[in-house]
Amino acid sequence: MVEMLAVTMAAFLLGGILKGAIGAGTPVVVIPLMSIYFDVPYAVAVFVLPGLLSNIWQGWQFRASLRDRPFLIRLALGSAIGAAVGTVILASAPTEALSIVVGLLALLYIVFRLAKPDWQLSLGLARRTVLPVGLTAGVLQGAAGISAPVSITFLHAMNLGRERFIATISVLFAAMSTVQVPLLGALGVLDGQRLLISLAALVPLFAGMPIGAWLVTRVGPKLFDRLIMVLLAVIAVRLIGGAL
Numbered sequence: 001m002v003e004m005l006a007v008t009m010a011a012f013l014l015g016g017i018l019k020g021a022i023g024a025g026t027p028v029v030v031i032p033l034m035s036i037y038f039d040v041p042y043a044v045a046v047f048v049l050p051g052l053l054s055n056i057w058q059g060w061q062f063r064a065s066l067r068d069r070p071f072l073i074r075l076a077l078g079s080a081i082g083a084a085v086g087t088v089i090l091a092s093a094p095t096e097a098l099s100i101v102v103g104l105l106a107l108l109y110i111v112f113r114l115a116k117p118d119w120q121l122s123l124g125l126a127r128r129t130v131l132p133v134g135l136t137a138g139v140l141q142g143a144a145g146i147s148a149p150v151s152i153t154f155l156h157a158m159n160l161g162r163e164r165f166i167a168t169i170s171v172l173f174a175a176m177s178t179v180q181v182p183l184l185g186a187l188g189v190l191d192g193q194r195l196l197i198s199l200a201a202l203v204p205l206f207a208g209m210p211i212g213a214w215l216v217t218r219v220g221p222k223l224f225d226r227l228i229m230v231l232l233a234v235i236a237v238r239l240i241g242g243a244l
Contacts, residue, residue, distance in 0.1 A: 005197065007037045008046060012201040016208020019054065021216040023166035024152055024173075026205070027051065031145035032106050032235040036242065040098035041090055044145040044180075045190040049198040050205045052177035059170030065163040071127055072168065076175035078134025079141070079151075083176035084183060086142020091187040098144060103240035105146045106232050112153055113229065121157035134172065141176045 011033040015026035027047060034043035059066070066072065090098070133154050137147035155169050184190035190198075 004038070005200070008034060008197055008201055009204045012050060013204035013208045016054075016205040017212035017215065018208075019058075019205075020209030020212025020214075022212075023058065023162065024169050025148060026054070027141070027145050028106060028109060028148045028232060029235075032102050032232070032239050035099055035102050036235065036239055039095040040102055040144060041095065041189050042194065044090060044142075045184050045194045046198045046201060047145060048177050048180045048184060048190065049195070050201050051173055052181060053202060054205055054209075055170040055173040055177065058166055059174055062163050062167035062170070065161075065167040066171070067164065068127075071130055072171050074131045075134045075168070076171055078131040079138035079147075079172050080175045080179045082135040082138020082140075083142040083179045084138075086139040086144075087180050087183040087187065087189075089139070089143040091184075091189055093143065099242065100240055101144045102146055103236040105140065105144055105149055106236035106239075108149045109146075109152070110229050110232055110236075112149060120159050121154070123158065126154070126158050137172065138176050138179075141173075142180060147176070 011030045014033065015030040018024075018029055019026045030047050031040070031043045034046065133150060137151040137154070140150060141147035151169065151172055155165055155172075158165075160168060181190070
């Protein structure tokens with residue numbers, strides 16, 4: 001139990017540092033790191049409540065940057081439906097398969113970020129594709145806890161600017177988490193013990209966010225981003241290797 005708490009708190013501290021630095025990416029660190037020591041359903045269940053509350057907080061903090069309401073509604077609707085489908089998959093899929101999926105998603109995120117750092121998406125195309133993108137992101141988040149290869153890549157490519165990006169992605173993750181919380185409880189994935197650990201994880205998550213905001217001003221966003229990529233690569237390889 002002590003080891004479980006220590007690993008969980010360390011994962012959320014790192015996730016909070018990343019979220020404070022770039023406004024997103026917390027599950028990309030938390031889910032793979034926790035999945036090394038526990039299974040993916042445990043990691044997703046413990047993450048969902050801190051994910052919901054931190055994104056509500058950031059969404060409110062940057063609410064003035066929430067624009068294009070029809071776009072936001074379609075994004076939230078698609079991601080919520082996808083999260084419901086993904087959560088059902090999470091509760092029934094083999095844990096080894098889920099671990100491999102989490103590792104591959106982390107590697108996919110790294111490869112795309114390195115290969116297409118300046119890729120941009122026109123606003124018109126983004127509006128036409130937002131519903132299926134939200135749906136796909138929701139399925140990935142619900143089933144494996146990581147939607148970054150779709151969600152972060154899609155919104156980053158829109159070149160929204162930091163505050164609007166944070167506000168928009170907060171709506172996306174809050175919509176997914178709102179659906180996940182009751183479904184995970186109903187399916188027995190989020191039990192009493194995991195709920196208590198999830199509440200405790202709020203402390204390191206919110207403690208890490210100001211550290212990340214400070215750290216990125218010292219080392220620069222590009223170097224910080226590369227350090228996170230290296231960390232993710234190590235975690236992903238270990239996760240896949242352990243499941244095979």
